[in-house]
Amino acid sequence: MSLTRAAAAGRAASSRLPAAAAGRGFSFMPSTPEQWQAAGYEVSPKNGAPKILSPWNKWFPYEPVPFSPKLGPYTVKVQKDTVYHWCSCGESVTQPFCDNVGCKDTKFKPIAYIPRNTETVQFCGSKHSPSRPLFNGTCYLVWADVNPIPAAAVGFGACFVTGLLTTWFFHP
DSSP: OHHHHHHHHHHHHHHOHHHHHHHTTTOOEEEEHHHHHTOOOEEOOTOOOOOOOOOOHHHSTOOOOBSSSOSOOOOEEEEETTTTEOSSSSSSSSSTTSSSTTTSSSSOOOOOOOOSSEEEEEEEESOOOOTBBOHHHHHHHHHHOOOHHHHHHHHHHHHHHHHHHHHHOOOO
């Protein structure tokens, strides 16, 4: 089989995929609520954030799923002994903090955070972190679950570079 026919056969196979799966190319990352809806995700009417299932929610489907306004951390400068209310539902317009509008009529409640020091803190943007409200890397796991092809490319690149460096360091 020639390379041209193999490429055409691959394109024909990808056209049979559902729209959400075929649309997830190497550089695809929806940025507007319309793009998230077209990709098959439920979108918040309050702030346009998509509802993305985490791996935990796939195993336990009866637990409530928050909206994920950002697949990464929010870096915020916080003041000592000030009470911050972190939005756990993901529908607040003033992310990462609650505006007392987003969490109404949901199973989620704002989580109070009182910093011990005046410092810069990273708050979870995907709302799936087990160390709520602080960021622990779960956002990147959710990103990898939504974007498997770029995540595989990043994993391959990291393993390749690590292999090259360790070979170079340990070669006699």
